[in-house]
Amino acid sequence: MPRQITAFSNPLVKRIRGLRDKRHRREEGLFLAEGLRILTEAREAGILPQFVFYAADSAQHPLVVALVEATEAHGGEAIETDADILSKLSGKDNPGSVVGVYAEFLTPLDSLDRTRADLWLVAERLRDPGNLGTILRTADAVGAGGLILIEECVDPFSVEAVRASMGALFTVPIARAAWGEFLPWLRSGPGQLVALSLDTEVDYQAARYAAPTFLLTGNEAQGLPAAYAAECDLRVKMPMLGKADSLNAAVATAVMAYEVLNQRR
Amino acid sequence: MPRQITAFSNPLVKRIRGLRDKRHRREEGLFLAEGLRILTEAREAGILPQFVFYAADSAQHPLVVALVEATEAHGGEAIETDADILSKLSGKDNPGSVVGVYAEFLTPLDSLDRTRADLWLVAERLRDPGNLGTILRTADAVGAGGLILIEECVDPFSVEAVRASMGALFTVPIARAAWGEFLPWLRSGPGQLVALSLDTEVDYQAARYAAPTFLLTGNEAQGLPAAYAAECDLRVKMPMLGKADSLNAAVATAVMAYEVLNQRR
Structure with a gap:
């Protein structure tokens, strides 16, 4: 009772x-x-x-x-x-x-089975809990294997992040790692690391994505550090026709993730 | 001084x-x-x-x-x-x-020049100021002609919406209209009205979009009323591979908007 x-x-x-x-x-x-x-x-x-x-x-x-x-x-x-x-x-x-x-439950990086999915999301120094929850929700929708949080990100267990995830927090594995742990883990097996960047001429639709694809999104204000972008296998850009040359981080992640998904279906 | x-x-x-x-x-x-x-x-x-x-x-x-x-x-x-x-x-x-x-500045619906752009965003009963600001930012990035807010939406001039728009509030025209004003205005000239829907078999990438395209996004929790969806020229769905069958409204709008943009470039 x-x-x-x-x-x-x-x-x-x-x-x-x-x-x-x-x-x-x-x-x-x-x-x-x-x-x-x-x-x-x-x-x-x-x-x-x-x-x-x-x-x-x-x-x-x-x-x-x-x-x-x-x-x-x-x-x-x-x-x-x-x-x-x-x-x-x-x-x-x-x-x-x-x-x-x-x-609270996080998945240790070493426990992620990269063969379980063709697409993984990676976010670096994400600061906004709404963005983190929204990216989890997108990860669920595109069938991503999980979300890997790099360096100091906002807490995925904050009330705002849980709310924005609309339940995806419970269905999408989340791992946390420093860049110095993530990169060796990634290179220890198959995986194409792809960064969204402004400093490239490669259009995100012209690029071809190899599975498993790891899509890397940088900090909302500063983007990805140049040294991290340089370690990626592919840097791609999306067309931006406006005055601001920027998109919300969760939006950019989703547009990229759907492109990868679309190329495979 | x-x-x-x-x-x-x-x-x-x-x-x-x-x-x-x-x-x-x-x-x-x-x-x-x-x-x-x-x-x-x-x-x-x-x-x-x-x-x-x-x-x-x-x-x-x-x-x-x-x-x-x-x-x-x-x-x-x-x-x-x-x-x-x-x-x-x-x-x-x-x-x-x-x-x-x-x-504050809104653009009267009748003052929007639909020939000025091939893509317009329309949001119905949007409730979250972050979503509204994010959609404005996306509208800027994809070169949309403006954002039309249908029925009672969150205030685009709230601090949160202005912040999330990252300045797009100042560059993207915003109009407000009841559905009963919007639909006659739309039908008074060229324009394909497209709704994102779960009740359709038409894949968003298989559909062909006619300019000017008006992309209609419904309320975060309830989606678009069936009666409004029925008035659209096209209802399309996006693949959802996850357990939740849903995306954040601003994310869904952006993925759709980039598909329309991609078909034209």
Whole structure:
């Protein structure tokens, strides 16, 4: 029988609410996800929360019932609460009917099986959590094997990144590596490293991509360091007809990823 | 000689800071933009602020000098201030060296010249300011004629949308219209209306796009109403290999826009 919590001062509510802060996430090894669609996607991927908070008036919803049952069967705890507490936990005025608390999980670089997919996404010093979540969502859509985060990137377990990923955080493997670890790993097996660049004459549609392709996107403001771009097997550019000569990092990644996908179907 | 403001309590500071709130923007008809790159892009597009605040320690920067001179020559006011005030105005810890206050400007639908470009972007009930700004940035990159906002969309003059647009707000014409105004206007001249849809078998790369193409993107959560999709000349789908069957709205718009562009070059 799920316990009920309706007091803001409840210690568990305070603790969970603290997970919106990166330092607390690191200490606890836990993160927050919200919304029935995303938590259901996680459940279907076999990932269950340590805690699931649900609104009492949603307790009969078949997907909430399935989530609560699976969470309890998996050793987690289901907690019946109300919209105010859910709002406090998620930081949103309109929190949806469920908030889940999950153990953080990264995939060690050495555990990635590059033969599992023909396309992999790599992001270097990505700073915006919305961009990171959006790139995860794109990775899911194009069937990428995973996302590799290079150097100091924004936390993929931040509330904003999880939200923007729309559940892809649970289905797309994420690894973290310094450039000095990533490059030797990449060169230890097959893999074409491709950078989007402004300093090249190679059009992204004229290039031919070899599987597995590793698409490398640089920092939003500064792009990729020249030394990293020089290590790539291919540098390509996209046509830019406007005044700004720039695209959002998640957009550029997606346009490139669809080009690679399109060449193969 | 620019006046100097360093007091938080200054009435102009309070008034300008209020522009982060939509209601105040509507009352004043003004909005905020920040950062030397974006304000310079606006200046180069011939758009100058009513007020420009700049950090005293950036006063000698050639682009700041050019901005201050152009603003004053255009009847606006330049105000020397410090990082704390700039931070207070922009709401950012790291505000950059300039904040500008501009008059809002929308282009009436009837003033859009559809012969000016082969591609136009149309967004319906877009809710996320980051998506709106990102779509503006993409519109600039693909040389779109403008962005038409259908029904109730997020405010393009919000601080977040302006920031995400990276200056494209100043270079891409924006019109607003109800669907019931847009459709008769579209049908009064040449124009192929194309919707991205999940309910079609037409692949977005197999379709052929006729100029001018109007690419229609629906609401982030609900997509396009079926009745609107039915009015389109073409409904196309993109391959989705993942578990979620969805892409971020700004990403989907960009992948589509680059396909239209690629077919023409």
